[in-house]
Amino acid sequence: MTDTTFPIPAAAGRGPRRLAGRFPWLMAPAAVFYVVFFGWPLLQMLWSSIWSDGFTFAGYAEFFSEPVYWWVLGYTMVIGVVTLVLTLGIGYPVAYWLVGLNKTWTVVLMAFVLIPFWSSGLVRTYAWLVILGRQGLVNTTLISFGWIDEPMPFLGTHTAVLVGLTYYLLPYMILCLFSVMNNIDRNLMLAARNLGASPLRAFFAIFVPLTKPGVFAGSFLVFMLAVGMYITPALLGGPDQTTLPLVIALQINEALDWTLAAALSMILLVVSVAIQIFANRYVDFDKMWGGAR
Amino acid sequence: MSTQRMTLAPSRRSPVSILLAAFSITVLAILFAPIVVIVVVSFSPGDIMEFPPQGFSLRWYEAYVSNPMWMTATRISFLVATLTAILSLVLGFMVSVALVRSSFPGKNAVRIFLMSPLIIPKIIIAVGLYFLYVRMRILGTTFGLVAAHTLIAMPYVVMIISAALYSFDRRLEWAARGLGASPLSALRHVTFPMLRPAIISAALFAFIASFDDIILSLFLTKLTAPTLPRQIWVNVQQIIDPTIAAVSTLMTLISVLGLWLVALIQKLSSRG
Known part of the structure; x- marks a missing residue:
């Protein structure tokens, strides 16, 4: 009509x-x-x-002169990148597998992605505390079997923070990849096979390039969320796992240094906006948000 | 479609596809396992957490219900989430109509601005609002928290309502107007009923966004009037007490219920 x-x-x-x-x-x-x-x-x-009773660049000066803040910023970025690589590496095969299933199974198994996705991040991080904590399930089990005498310190390690972040952000990555992979016409790969490409070649030459929008969108989302995450490093990490959001919160709650807190927040904001502008060239946000729904 | 997929998988039982399936199932199981652990632990009878628990008891749920602090937190969480859903729906609906149905310079910039609370690290929003609220002397008020949660709920609401408005056939509205309906009654009798699934979904998204938020609550609530996540946070840092597991189970249940309702609405509306 x-x-x-x-x-x-x-x-x-x-x-x-x-x-x-x-x-x-x-x-x-x-x-x-x-x-x-x-x-x-x-x-x-x-x-x-x-501004604090007159113009001051004390906050920024402190940031740029103290190596510890550089270290924290660097650590935050490294954590973001490693989390992104882990979620992409784990999420890509899983999304690929989910897309290839028949519809009933896809719906059933997507619940395993969607339910964690929808559950509170705090609850899901707390779950890891229950599992890995000093009196957590792994330690109590190991002790009750007599395999160890003292609880093992799983928490307060880089691994614990990475496990927590990867676990928290994996559903985001899978959903981004899934929504893109689901719209790929699989006949293209069939055509490639018919023209003599090996399955591996068809996959890497046809399928992978077509999933680029999902890879970019998922990577961007995961990185941004990982860098800005507060609860995961706070609950699962220790002093060595201090990220920028933790330092910002510390300045406000304990050090009461608003100038520094504001300066650190501005630095995190500038980094995020810079990444956003960079990502804008590669990520179709309309599609990404349409897919995340 | 499904037959194409069947023929596409060249050899269903090839080592690669078995490996892929095994890996994927393991990952999905690990994604789900911590939630199962929380649910199971919440029913444990002992004082310390054991897995698997030695029996079944509801004592931690009783502990939750009989503790006034938890009850206060629950009431505040529900109140704030409900008010957030209402406020973000009103603001989001109006701005979506403006975005979808009119063109003006800088429309795209406005859209990006509307969406940005979703992308900017929440801690920055929390710190900014903390500074603002301290100066405005509204730190720890329900209104302050509702406003903050509305900010993070707006992107979801605008996304969902705009998408529905884009696919909405405006000729139906025009027909109603042509038949003598006033703009308001056309809105009430034609537009709203047709957008109802999107409106309900958006409200549920906004509710859950508020209900699950921890970081804004952490900065903007008082210790005497916390939200549920804030109360969990306070308890997590002190002792590992299975009451938290009981509360977490209930929170997860509410989130899953929200998800299920959204899925149900989508299914019903795509059918109708």
Whole structure:
């Protein structure tokens, strides 16, 4: 049915068009809300980072002069990259496998991805505390079998933080990859096979390049979430696993150094926005968000 | 489609595909296992956590229900999540109509701005709002937390409602207008009923986004009036007490219920 076959009464034709001009005003409440609770706090944070009874760059100066902050920033980025590599490496084969199943099985098994995805991140991190903690399941089991005498310190290690982050973010990666893989016409691979390509060649020359949007979107999402994560390093890590969000929270809750907290937040914000701008060239956000739903 | 897939897999029982299946099933099991552990531990009768537990008891659920602190936290969480769903739905619906049905310069920039709370690390939003609330003297108020949660719920609401509005056939509205309906009654009798699945889904997303949030709650609530995640956080740092497992199980149940409802609505609306 096209527009011309549908009889639109003249009066109604005028109505919507007249209304159309007014629609931007519907944005006003949300605009005010965003300005007050999003734009303003961010600007104020920028202000706080350079103003404390007069202009000061003390926060930034402290960041750039103290090697420990550089170390924390570097560690945060490394954790983000390693988490991204782990989720991609684990998620890609799983998504590939899920897409190849028949529909009933895909629906059933996707529940194993979607239920963790929807569960609270705190609950899921707490679960690892229960499993790996000093009085956690692994330790109590090992002790009850008499294999060890003292609880093993699983927590407070890089591994614990990486396990927690990978576990938390894997569903995001799988969902991003799945939504892209699911739309790939598998006949293309069949065609490649018919033209004499080996299964491996068909996979790497045809399938993998087509999944690029999902890989970029998933990687971007996982990295951003990993870098900004607070609860996972806080609960599963120790002093050696201090990430930027932990330092920011520490400045506010204990050190009460707002200037430094604001400066550190601005640095994290600048890093995130830079990555976002970089990713914008490779990630189709409309598609990504459409897929995440 | 399924037959194509069948013929596509060249050899279902090849070592590679068996390996792939084994790996994938293991990963899915590991994804699910911690949730199972929490649920099982929550029913344990002992004072310390054992796995598998020696028996079955509801004592940690009783401990949860009989503790006024947990009950306060539960009430606050539900209240804040409900208010967040309402506020983000009202704001999100209006802004979605504006975005989908009109064109103006900078529309794309507005869309990116609307979505950005989803991408910017939540801790930055939390710190920014903390500074703001301290100065406005609304730190620890329900309103402050609802506003913060609305901010992180808005991207989901705008995404879902915009998508529904894009696929909405506006000629139905025009027809109603042509038949003499006022703009408001066309909205009420035509647009809203047709968008109902999207509106309910968006409300559920917003509710869960608020209900599961920890980081904003951590900065913006008072210790005397915490949300459920904040109360879990406080307890986690002190002792590992199976009450937390009971609360976690209930929270997971609510999330899963939300997911199931969204899936159900999608199924029903795609059928109807």
